[in-house]
Amino acid sequence: MEACTISLDLNGISENVFLQVFETYNSKYWRQREIFSPSELIEMSYQSTLAQLDIQTDKISNLSQSFWQIFNYSGVMEPDVNEVLTVLAGNYRLAVITNGFVSAQLPRMQAARIEHFFEEIVVSEAIGFAKPSPEIFHHALSRLNLTPAEVIYVGDSLKHDYAGVTQVKIDFCYYNRKN
Structure with missing residues (x-):
């Protein structure tokens, strides 16, 4: 969101609320990964999340590309x-x-x-x-x-x-x- 200059604060939405909504849609769409490409799945996740939270932007494509780039080069590990x-x-x-x-x-x-x-x-x-x-x-x-x-x-x-x-x-x- 920061990379695409979209502020949750300006929309009165906490990061936790955004993440909960995003993760719900992201999980739903990733179950369809045989049908859609990663960029399509991520874009659909952002579209649904932003629509539900009533956040207006024309940067959904930028969001999905930024997310995929960050996701591909990050490794979050569980303890030990x-x-x-x-x-x-x-x-x-x-x-x-x-x-x-x-x-x-x-x-x-x-x-x-x-x-x-x-x-x-x-x-x-x-x-x-x-x-x-x-x-x-x-x-x-x-x-x-x-x-x-x-x-x-x-x-x-x-x-x-x-x-x-x-x-x-x-x-x-x-x-x-x-x-």
């Missing part, structure tokens, strides 16, 4: 991630399977300085299959030359991660971000 990855990487081979976008995944991992922990980074957009499709898991297994019995998959989505790995007979560990 580096310590956990250091221990795991010392004992196991690590890989990432993501339904994200190529333009975002590696730059975000580099910004967080964690890409070196992973032997493979499999991005659905790059290979044409997304979780929970078994093909994305088979692709990762093939790249790592591993069998399902040699792997444990840690994921935060029962709908995409758990549903996918159970089809391939990979053990699953659920990472519940909220609890």
Whole structure:
């Protein structure tokens, strides 16, 4: 918002209120990422948020471009991630399977300085299959030359991660971000 000189204060809206509304729309639209490009999803999120909050601007395109640029080169980490990855990487081979976008995944991992922990980074957009499709898991297994019995998959989505790995007979560990 600052980069596009849009002031929430002038509109009498707190940052918390704006973020709550934006995150609601952003979550809704990102569930449609198979249909829309990242820039379209972000633009729709801003359009809906600004409309609901009655903020008038002609800079929605600038907002979405600025957001995507900042998003792609920022890495917000949960506590102790580096310590956990250091221990795991010392004992196991690590890989990432993501339904994200190529333009975002590696730059975000580099910004967080964690890409070196992973032997493979499999991005659905790059290979044409997304979780929970078994093909994305088979692709990762093939790249790592591993069998399902040699792997444990840690994921935060029962709908995409758990549903996918159970089809391939990979053990699953659920990472519940909220609890």
